[in-house]
Amino acid sequence: MAGFDDLASERSKAQFDVEEMKVIWAGSRHTLEVSDRISRLVANDPVFRKDTRTMLSRKDLFKNTLRKAAHAWKRIIELRLSEEEAAELRFYVDEPAFMDLHWGMFIPTIKGQGTEEQQQKWLPLAYKMKIIGCYAQTELGHGSNVQGLETTATFDPQTDEFIIHSPTLTSSKWWPGGLGKVSTHAVVYGRLIIDSKDYGVNGFIVQLRSLDDHLPLPGITIGDIGMKFGSGAYNTMDNGVLRFDHVRIPRDQMLMRVSQVTREGKLVQSNVPWQLVYGTMVYVRQKIVSDASCALSRAVCIATRYSAVRRQFGLQSNGIETQVIDYKTQQSRLFPLLASAYAFRFVGEWLKWLYMDVNQRLQASDFSTLPEAHACTAGLKSLTTSATADGIEECRKLCGGHGYLCSSGLPELFAVYIPACTYEGDNIVLLLQVARFLIKTVSQLGSGKEPVGTTVYMGRVEQLMQCHCAVQKGFLELSADLVQAAVAHCQLIVVSKFIEKLQQDIPGKGVKGQLEALCNIYALFILHKHLGDFLSTGCITPKQASLANAQLRSLYSQVRPNAIALVDAFNYTDHYLSSVLGRYDGNVYPKLYEEAWKDPLNDSVVPDGYQEYIQPILKQQLRNARL
Ligand SMILES: CCCCC/C=C\C/C=C\C/C=C\CC/C=C/C(=O)SCCNC(=O)CCNC(=O)[C@H](O)C(C)(C)COP(=O)(O)OP(=O)(O)OC[C@H]1O[C@@H](n2cnc3c(N)ncnc32)[C@H](O)[C@@H]1OP(=O)(O)O
Numbered sequence: 001m002a003g004f005d006d007l008a009s010e011r012s013k014a015q016f017d018v019e020e021m022k023v024i025w026a027g028s029r030h031t032l033e034v035s036d037r038i039s040r041l042v043a044n045d046p047v048f049r050k051d052t053r054t055m056l057s058r059k060d061l062f063k064n065t066l067r068k069a070a071h072a073w074k075r076i077i078e079l080r081l082s083e084e085e086a087a088e089l090r091f092y093v094d095e096p097a098f099m100d101l102h103w104g105m106f107i108p109t110i111k112g113q114g115t116e117e118q119q120q121k122w123l124p125l126a127y128k129m130k131i132i133g134c135y136a137q138t139e140l141g142h143g144s145n146v147q148g149l150e151t152t153a154t155f156d157p158q159t160d161e162f163i164i165h166s167p168t169l170t171s172s173k174w175w176p177g178g179l180g181k182v183s184t185h186a187v188v189y190g191r192l193i194i195d196s197k198d199y200g201v202n203g204f205i206v207q208l209r210s211l212d213d214h215l216p217l218p219g220i221t222i223g224d225i226g227m228k229f230g231s232g233a234y235n236t237m238d239n240g241v242l243r244f245d246h247v248r249i250p251r252d253q254m255l256m257r258v259s260q261v262t263r264e265g266k267l268v269q270s271n272v273p274w275q276l277v278y279g280t281m282v283y284v285r286q287k288i289v290s291d292a293s294c295a296l297s298r299a300v301c302i303a304t305r306y307s308a309v310r311r312q313f314g315l316q317s318n319g320i321e322t323q324v325i326d327y328k329t330q331q332s333r334l335f336p337l338l339a340s341a342y343a344f345r346f347v348g349e350w351l352k353w354l355y356m357d358v359n360q361r362l363q364a365s366d367f368s369t370l371p372e373a374h375a376c377t378a379g380l381k382s383l384t385t386s387a388t389a390d391g392i393e394e395c396r397k398l399c400g401g402h403g404y405l406c407s408s409g410l411p412e413l414f415a416v417y418i419p420a421c422t423y424e425g426d427n428i429v430l431l432l433q434v435a436r437f438l439i440k441t442v443s444q445l446g447s448g449k450e451p452v453g454t455t456v457y458m459g460r461v462e463q464l465m466q467c468h469c470a471v472q473k474g475f476l477e478l479s480a481d482l483v484q485a486a487v488a489h490c491q492l493i494v495v496s497k498f499i500e501k502l503q504q505d506i507p508g509k510g511v512k513g514q515l516e517a518l519c520n521i522y523a524l525f526i527l528h529k530h531l532g533d534f535l536s537t538g539c540i541t542p543k544q545a546s547l548a549n550a551q552l553r554s555l556y557s558q559v560r561p562n563a564i565a566l567v568d569a570f571n572y573t574d575h576y577l578s579s580v581l582g583r584y585d586g587n588v589y590p591k592l593y594e595e596a597w598k599d600p601l602n603d604s605v606v607p608d609g610y611q612e613y614i615q616p617i618l619k620q621q622l623r624n625a626r627l
């Protein structure tokens, strides 16, 4: 069988220990065991089938998502899964749903911004799913500009309550996931008003729906904001709209780790930086970076396996056409994405460590690394999601026409993934935050602070900053050029963390050699892509540039025999890939043909509508022809 033999032959060429690479990709043997076991548990459960998603109406699609979420929760309880195993299960169910926001934002917000007392009250309810929460920050009129939010939370000393209100149409909460139809509660971000004075944005826990009949509580108008990009995709999520008409909540439902409001209505600032109000965004941004490596590796796995199965032109001596993976143009498009997937995996591991380290320091009232954590999570979220969205689209194109079929898995993956460039912070707005951080850092150089990083990449950032810093002042005047410096800074971090990864103990025959090749491909690909920066800033000479290019092409030849094994190391099930082109067995053509007939349009040989619309045309033509 063509495809199967092709992949079997490819696997026999591997020059490294794939099982050890699986451990490297997973992060540890333990994590590999958990993800392998849970991904197969999900793959073998018919409730979690994904192949009908694009054919369901919005209401049926959503109801099916609720069914899956309920079944997932049931399995978590039945199997007594740990928090880690439960998170893996939600990941491999692979369907955006309210659970993501309940576990991924609502709970972390209470943990990060609630007092001990508030955590003791609300977390048990949330962990047991006695309440379902969402994160309601963005409004119709403001998303990026958090300080521009209009929802008000006015303290009433008579009743010891906050009055939550939507004063304008643009203050309507708009976009929060899980809000539209499911969440019973929300963390609502609004302007704290005490005695007519505006103290800025804070988080408030607000109940939205009755726990008895799920109806909205008095003063609450709530619903879904409507269909989004694509047919299946993110339409499994009830992104919602929410308006308040003077809704009253107890004073102790303002999240008070950062600042407190006393019974007398006095605002007391605690010793933690006010930016902790933004803490959930930092948490999710660092998770989004590892999420990017998953999404990109998924697309690369599909495109690599299909590129080894697909043959086109180039009849060889044995009369067989050439595998498209052997074309240099295919390699120059595909292998940098393969290298990027590994690079984002490792920088995501580092970012997770940085986030944990910042949190530990916060416990000890050490806020020194908070600015760097913000800049790194913001910048790397921006860099990796933009590259991943573009990379998924490139993988679709690498698969030719069949990449455009839903059965390839790529259109759906693209449609679900691309909002990552916007949610959790618009990518440009986040790069401007990095630019601000760089301006401040450059201004501190020489005072005992010295830049660190790989020479050529470091030089590029320094030069770009010198060129643009002289003219820049405030946030709004930041030029597009500074965004360029911010991207350069983030790419420096990615390369540096890949190099640091290689300095760790890496067991397994040939594993380190393959990772070194991928690290060099990523570094040289970025250098090639931004050659103008490196040349214009004098970081490299034209001669060095052409040597780098030649080295890049030779690295592609080094990776070529290992490409299939490198994507096998992601250890994805066919269920998770959900792609006829990316099947482990390479049995593409028979499965493509089989999938086609499942389309409802093929339920009848003559399509509905023929008699009403087509036959009259043909008959009329026939009559005309006889005249
Ligand atoms: C679903 C989750 C599951 C778990 C995760 C798993 C995987 C993830 C995969 C998918 C996720 C799925 C769904 C996601 C759902 C989406 C949710 C959302 O989108 S929530 C809403 C997100 N909104 C934003 O990100 C808004 C972006 N805007 C901002 O952050 C701020 O407005 C901005 C741009 C930073 C400006 O802040 P502002 O206070 O107005 O002004 P300044 O720029 O002057 O900043 C003042 C100082 O504060 C520092 N700062 C800013 N932000 C932070 C921060 N986050 N942490 C620490 N410090 C911060 C800033 O550097 C300034 O400091 P200096 O004065 O320069 O010292």
Ligand SMILES: Cc1cc2nc3c(=O)[nH]c(=O)nc-3n(C[C@H](O)[C@H](O)[C@H](O)COP(=O)(O)OP(=O)(O)OC[C@H]3O[C@@H](n4cnc5c(N)ncnc54)[C@H](O)[C@@H]3O)c2cc1C
Binding pocket: 101, 135, 136, 137, 138, 141, 142, 143, 144, 145, 174, 175, 176, 177, 234, 239, 419, 422, 423, 424, 425, 426, 427, 428, 429, 432, 476
């Ligand atoms: C699928 C999805 C899920 C979401 N889930 C949630 C959720 O659960 N909870 C929640 O609270 N929110 C959620 N959001 C909202 C999301 O956080 C916002 O859309 C995001 O923060 C961007 O803000 P915005 O939409 O106001 O875009 P805007 O900021 O209006 O951006 C529009 C354009 O203006 C540019 N721009 C804006 N400001 C500047 C500036 N200062 N300088 C230069 N250019 C600028 C941007 O780069 C962009 O090109 C979700 C959004 C999506 C798409």
